Amino acid sequence: MGQLDGRVALVTGGARGQGRSHALALAAEGATVIACDIADQIASVPYALASARDLDETVAALRALGERHRGAVVDVRKTDQVDALVDEIIAEFGRIDILVANAGICGFCEVDQISDENWTDMIDTNLGGAFRCIRAVLPHMKRQRYGRIVTTSSGAGRAGMQNLGHYVASKWGLIGLTKTVALEVAQLGITANAICPTTVATPMVLNEATYRVFCPNIENPTLEDARPGLEGLSPMRVAWLEPEDVTRAVLYLVTDPGYTSGTVIEVNLASSAGRT
Numbered sequence: 001m002g003q004l005d006g007r008v009a010l011v012t013g014g015a016r017g018q019g020r021s022h023a024l025a026l027a028a029e030g031a032t033v034i035a036c037d038i039a040d041q042i043a044s045v046p047y048a049l050a051s052a053r054d055l056d057e058t059v060a061a062l063r064a065l066g067e068r069h070r071g072a073v074v075d076v077r078k079t080d081q082v083d084a085l086v087d088e089i090i091a092e093f094g095r096i097d098i099l100v101a102n103a104g105i106c107g108f109c110e111v112d113q114i115s116d117e118n119w120t121d122m123i124d125t126n127l128g129g130a131f132r133c134i135r136a137v138l139p140h141m142k143r144q145r146y147g148r149i150v151t152t153s154s155g156a157g158r159a160g161m162q163n164l165g166h167y168v169a170s171k172w173g174l175i176g177l178t179k180t181v182a183l184e185v186a187q188l189g190i191t192a193n194a195i196c197p198t199t200v201a202t203p204m205v206l207n208e209a210t211y212r213v214f215c216p217n218i219e220n221p222t223l224e225d226a227r228p229g230l231e232g233l234s235p236m237r238v239a240w241l242e243p244e245d246v247t248r249a250v251l252y253l254v255t256d257p258g259y260t261s262g263t264v265i266e267v268n269l270a271s272s273a274g275r276t
Helices: 017-028 052-063 079-093 116-126 128-144 165-184 208-214 223-231 243-255
Strands: 008-012 032-037 070-073 098-101 147-152 190-197 264-267
Touching: 008 017, 008 079, 008 128, 017 032, 017 052, 017 098, 017 243, 032 052, 032 079, 052 070, 079 128, 098 128, 098 243, 116 128, 116 165, 128 147, 128 165, 128 190, 147 165, 147 243, 165 190, 190 243, 208 223, 243 264
Parallel strands: 008 032, 008 098, 032 070, 098 147, 147 190, 190 264
Antiparallel strands: none
């Protein structure tokens, strides 16, 4: 018997990285999981996003745990695609209990160099995408008087960070949105919480664009070149978390009996210890 037997969960950004880890953990606890992802490139993003093959691999891993799980190609910037997926989930399974709004992108640029395209894609994916998913699932959660919503913010949602103005703005906004939802549904059996991971070993971080930020004087920097800089972000001098480290926080929030809401869990290698 799993802690989530009978529950239905939607995980966005589920093709790889944190999303895949969360999806598999929810499925292992008995939930029926729908993992969605854009599975395509966004032109303004400086690294390769998840592919259709990545999503297929996630779905195959889920189905090794049970045939009921499935995947979907959805761009969370598109209201019609988000609404259609939620409608399909309700039609097929009759309920939706858990939303892990994890889809996100990153990019590095000083504020006066951020283009309109960079800004719009960042805000519309990280913040707007979570908003569209929350808006779509809430009527169903209200009707059944049960729901667990978890959004993926970031350590960048707790402080300013150079070269990340658009990313930081999206992640601060996501915390505010999540707290507002928690207040609006506080008496309806629904919780809404955010997680704030520090650097996580996923393709969003482990790519040449990131390495160049930490190694501006090296022509073709590698992970090993960037490692000292990444280690320097953490008082523990640990370069990064694994996705599974973040998943433990997600599992805590979705299995909570309903008394933890409107809060932020920072999984951050002590990097928030010096911030108020």
